[in-house]
Amino acid sequence: MTKMQLKGDQERIAKPFAMPSAVIASQATRPQFGIILCLLSMLIFASQDGVTKVLVKDLPVAQLVMVRYWVFVIFALGYAAYQGSIKESLHSRHPWLQIMRALIGVGEIALFGIGLRYLGLAEMHALYAVFPLMTLGLAGAFLGEFIGLRRWIAAAIGFSGTLIILRPGAGVFELAALIPLLSALGFAVFNVLTRKISQNDTFATNMFYMAGFGAIAVTIVGLPGWVTPTPMQGILMGVLSLTGVIAQLFLIQALKYATAATLQPFNYTLLVFATLIGLIIFGELPDTWTVIGAALVIIGGIYAIKSKT
Template sequence: MLLVPLMDGTAKILVADYPVAQVVWGRYAFNLLTLLPLFLLLRQRLRFSRTRFSLQLSRALFLLGDTALFFAALFFIPLANGKAVFFASPLIMTALAPLMLGERVGRHRWAAVLIGFTGTLFILKPEASGLSIGYALALGSAFLYALYLLMTRKLSSSAPPLMSLLYTALFGTLIMSLFLPFHWVMPDGRGWALLVATGALGTISHFCIIKALEIGSASQLAPFSYAEIISATLFGLVVFGNFPDMATWTGISIVVASGLYILHRENRRQRPEQETSTST
């Protein structure tokens, strides 16, 4: 999660000079190119299967929509502020887990979700019109990312992590290539380097996410997303000179506290189950 804001930070630099569609294409195209050597390094075979193909496609579309909306949001708002809004995704994921995964969410975690959403009100404070558009795009991105994580969890037992990542990169590249003729500006050397960096960081970070979701439950892992604020704030401060204001930090604190409480309740719920399994 510390690496994801670095990918988004390179995208924010790029969207200032290149169309969003082209930047999204670069994120997936170079994600695909940097992913293939991993198959050789880890001695994995390419095994495409029609099993649960519709779920793989849905998962890829959720992440593609998330990426497009968030990169577009970064044209309007600072990186750390965008990540602050994006922190609603673990709360959304916890709220949707019963519906999509059949995971039980008790009343304490529901209360934490509702309190966490009040924290987003501090982040989504009235702003200038351009910033409001950016915050709306970031919130839509958070919703799609929550769906992506839930779909990843659902697919974790039916596809190797690298294959899941390959499906996502392949679908994203093919779909965005359709838009490329209408949204293309020839990059200079710096532009190409940033496009490659965006794709490579996407490969590494999302491979780690997929591996994590193989082991832990969606609601248990959700709070780790908050680690993004560390690198997002540092990147935004060093590269763009932006630092979140007090209202934004207040909102972040409420959302993070809610997420950590959800993790606490999840651990308490799982402990008796593990003891029962051990004694059996």
């Protein structure tokens, strides 16, 4: 959750509440401190995915997302009250787009959780990391944003990396690999909608709709299938929910001290942290092709963000 409307290609690579995470820093005077906070937030996000991977073995994904959104609602209400008025946060120039965005956001998070049942952390994040390039294409098509030659080259590089990871026709392709790609597409659509509505609606309004309608939707699905967690699972669910807020607050603070352009390359450390957690905790060793493909996806993403033409 952040305080700025999305501009350009300053999205994050992260998985807390699928909220926009570019913040206009009025005084980005301590970039080193901002980078440290950004790295901490990425480490927490990666750790969250590790916890989720453990929990989805025995608990419904909808239940995990539901609990996280309940905490999210509390945070959104607190933020709206802090900004002045909860009632004012209800006023939107784009209420139907807000609702659509909230539903896409919660669905995208659920898809990512389902993917963790079948794929390793490194594979999930390597494929999901293509979402900034998807956002780039969608923003050009639906928002009329200019996409120059260099950004198309960046998109081609990232797409090549995705194909290397998937290796269609090589006998190693899994249908489960489409899950993180669908999740990435959902997050790309989410970001494009955010850009659109943020031209008129405040961050408090964006967050209020995202939390409220997301919580309603996932509760309708998740509550009927509730599985009583063990004490340890209950603790992990609590950790999962609270650390999401903490990581987002770290990211907000990071973007106060450093610009989004400065921090963007460090957002890709999420893939590095996720790979290390997958290796140390789950014994998942990504193969050479996954590493090469992920490197190309990251290069394409950074090149797209840095390119102006």
